[in-house]
Amino acid sequence: MGALGIGTKKRDTPSLNFSQIYQASSLCEMNNKEICNIKKSIKNIRRNYLSSTYPAPYSRQAILVILRTQRFLWRNVQYTYARLTGCAMIGLLMGSLYFQIEYKDIYGATSRTLYIYMQVILIGVISANNVIPQIGTDRLVYFREKRTGMYLPVFYPISWAVGEIPYFLMATLAVVGIGNGMAGIGTQSPSEFIKYWTVLFLFTLCLTYFGMIITFLAPVPTLAAFAMSIVTSLWVSALGVVVLLSDKVLQMDVLE
Known part of the structure; x- marks a missing residue:
């Protein structure tokens, strides 16, 4: 009966009103x-x-998002190691194939031109194709953060554009330092080396940014990689690079 509250005494009205006292x-x-x-x-x-919907000002949002993307790339040790070692291997391969190539005649000059052409294609296309799956992996986190309204959505692509700059600086430096040093192209003076390195870095960055734009617009990363391969193939086929035949081959054609 006591458990049901039957038989208990009713409390008296308190003598003090604590709400009025407070x-x-x-x-x-x-x-x-x-x-x-x-x-x-x-x-x-x-x-x-002027950002009542966000918990921090725009400047702080941009800094924090860039730092988050930078940590994402830095902690992906396998990806970072593969990028740097791959660029070093490209430099060794290209440098060994074109080791100290001469340019006293038209064939040597053409070969040096082909070296620059192949170098640009390799590092630019490989970098663009490598960044596509990384953005695809990180997009799920971005969608979750966008739904919660953590920061302005435009800062996400900006963070990737800024975060890739130091990696491409190191990658292009490895390619130019190793490959051009062995081939003897663009290494006659420090200023010439810096100019060559700067142009290759800017080209690689622009081509990678193009791949990023396709990735942000495409619904899935697989479609972005497929579109990037098609655009690159069309661009390569329309360049019009001509490989000249040697004198011996021309003489054989004349005799035949």
């Missing part, structure tokens, strides 16, 4: 002032940054 106290006044100050500060912050 409202008349100095503690209530201090708490109300503190709440008003917090509300004013929040309104001022929103008015200054």
Whole structure:
């Protein structure tokens, strides 16, 4: 019966009204002032940054998103190691094939031109194709962060564009330093080497940015990689690079 509450005594009305005592106290006044100050500060912050839907100003959002993307790339040790070692192997391969190539005649000059052409194709296309699956893997995190309204969506592609710059600086430096040093192309002076390295870096960056744009627009990364391969193939086939025949082959054709 006691468990059902039957037979228990009813409590008496309290002799003191604690709510009225709190409202008349100095503690209530201090708490109300503190709440008003917090509300004013929040309104001022929103008015200054014009971003009432986001918890931080635009500048801080951009910095944090760029740092997040940079950590994502840096912690992917296998991907970073494969990129740098792959560029070093390209430099060794190209340098050994065109080791100290001469350019005293038209055939040597053509070969040196083909070296630059192949170098640009290899590092540019490989870099663009490598970044597509990485963005595809990170897009799921971006969709979750976008739904929660953590930052302005435009900062996501900007973070990838900025985050790839140091990696391509190192990659193109490895290709130019090893391959061009062995082939003797663009290494006559430090200024010439820096100019060659800068042009290759900018070209690689632009081609990679093109791959990023396709990845952001494509619904799935597989479709982006397929579109990138088609566009690259069309671009390569339309360049019009001509490989000249040697004098011995021309003489044999004349005799025949």
